[in-house]
Amino acid sequence: LSLVAPPKYVEVNCRKSVSATLSKTYNSRTQVNGSRSTIIITMSIKSFRLAAASAVLLLSAAPAWSFSFAPASIHHHALARPKLTAASHRSSSSLSMSAAAVATDDDNDPPLFESPLKGIARDYKMRLPLYGSDVADGLNSQCLAATLFLFFACLAPAVGFGALFGAATNGAIGTMEMVSSTAMCGFIYALTSAQPLTIIGSTGPVLAFVATLVQLAEKMNVPFLPLYAWTGIWTSGILFLSSITSASNLVKYLTRFTDEIFSTLISFIFVVEAVQNIGRSFTNPASSFTKGLLTLIVAVSTYFTAATLKGLQKTVYFNKGIRKNVSNFGPTIGVLTGALIARWARLSQGAVATLPALAIPTTFATTSGRPWLIPLLDLPVWARWGAFFPALMATVLLFLDQNITVRLVNNPQYKMEKGRRKGNMLDGMHADMLIISGLTFVTSLVGLPWLVAATVRSISHVRALSIFDSAGKLKSTIEQRITGLSIHSLIGACVLFDKPRSVLTQIPTPVLMGLFMFLGTSALPGNEMWERIKGLFKDSEKAPKERWSAVPRSVSTLFTAIQIACLGAMVYVKESPIGVLFPVVIALLAPLRFALEKTDVVKKEYMDVLDEE
Helix, strand or coil: CEEECCCCCEEEEEEEECCCCCCCEECCCCCCECCECCEEEEEEEECHHHHHHHHHHHCCCCCCCCCCCCCHHHHHHCCCCCCCCCCCCCCHHHHHHHHHHHHHHHHCCCCCCCCCCHHHHHHHHHHHHHHHHHHHCCCCHHHHHHHHHHHHHHHHHHHHHHHHHHHHCCCCCCHHHHHHHHHHHHHHHHHHCCCCCCCEECCHHHHHHHHHHHHHHHHHCCCHHHHHHHHHHHHHHHHHHHHHCCHHHHHHHCCHHHHHHHHHHHHHHHHHHHHHHHHHHHHCCCCCHHHHHHHHHHHHHHHHHHHHHHHHHHCCCCCHHHHHHHHHCHHHHHHHHHHHHHHHHHHHHHHHHCCCECCCCCCCCCCCCCCCCCCHHHCCHHHHHHCHHHHHHHHHHHHHHHHHHHHHHCCHHHCCCCCCCCCCCCCCHHHHHHHHHHHHHHHHHHCCCCCEECHHHHHHHHHHCEEECCCCCEEEECCCCHHHHHHHHHHHHHHHCHHHHHHHCCCEHHHHHHHHHHHHHHCCCCCHHHHHHHHCCCCCCCCCCCCCCCCCHHHHHHHHHHHHHHHHHHHHHHHCCCHHHHHHHHHHHHHHHHHHHHCCCCCHHHHHHHCCC
């Protein structure tokens, strides 16, 4: 975007890319003469950069599409964005201020790629001066409550994924590696990132990819860990290039349509995993009906205690201070309640009522007893170069997982202001991708799992730090680094010291399943896809009006049904043998959304409302 201001003209050249099938130019001129202003807005929509964007997003992993699509911002407000005011009797200084406003707005929509390090420098230039307040703002009771809650919310998935990694890699990467990676990487990320409210962790798609890499190593007859290390090294290199070229700008082609589906999917996974775990306590031959019933009671007690107390803030009971503090510590109180119920049952009924507990390794060592440093030279030279190809898929996976989650965290609804321009959801992404590339490199060298932004944990973190007004509306979010640093310091203490580890092994697994259900369901409020799903079962005449109520019910139902179908497809791919292609499905959501508008399946005026940012 360039702003040119000759003596009698102010010219704004806006160049946007869409697809190979669309090329238009919009010109609007008004001459600056005395009190009159001239605005020349030239908008050229071309295809090349969008094709490049799609190619980079999928990295040759998905077929090309022939229809055109562009960011929602282009369709919705392409001509409305410049805020130059051409009122009569306006001074030249007023015109300069308006021109500056245009430049600010235009900065919110950067090109797909920028000159090396420009995006990273911009992110840190906006965030680093606020580092002192990032520490000071985290010293309060609400941050303490968020730390205790997220400690359990991050440790439980780390232990669970560690067991799954151990089974998938035959013990090469296990629970100790996963918990160690969570503690180390999470601490470094909270310390150095531009968006410290994001929580990083392992995800199901990463597990599926690593399992596929194990199979590939067996077929190629090469050792797994060196192949894993070289794949990670290549991946970190590509992610590094994407960070210094500001390739994260590609996610501006993603809209609320994609955000809602992805967020609902992650919530769905958490709830289903918890329900399946509880169900196995009834069907497992090694268990009994008594244990199954107790598992159900403990999990449900944990969930309802956490959910009820968390919602106390929106009631009229007690005074404001009590409501706030009890609400903040609600999830932690829920964990303690479930643990006390399980302990009472074990002490009163004996072994018949003893539930499985959190399994944490007793010593700080690798799961298999191998050295921490991976022998890189054990992999043949041809395989070292060949690892570049699986690294392409790993790059797509980590790139999309990271940026979609950060985009959700940066949503303007959370009213965060530190280190970002108003309404901009891309700020901080480039610096954060630089950190992820560095962490991927280090974890590859020592055989630790790769970590990226974890959606449910990140959204739960943000919501735990949200401040509401007396009407229950979100007023602001506490932006700081202390909670992230504290959460991962506590996890690290569980790895290094015996006392914390022995305490945590007393917490029954059903308590964590109740916490999983709370994590999954607490991320749904505010998700308009979920609200429309509930609306399918409501009486439209009695139900309160929603933001999209002006859209015909048949259209909103069709739009929601398409999102549900996409959700089902993602679940199917994730659980199938081709689960490694899961990121490709995510990347295809963007062209699908614009195809719906382009083919008039959902008309533009309705799409503008349903998919409004």
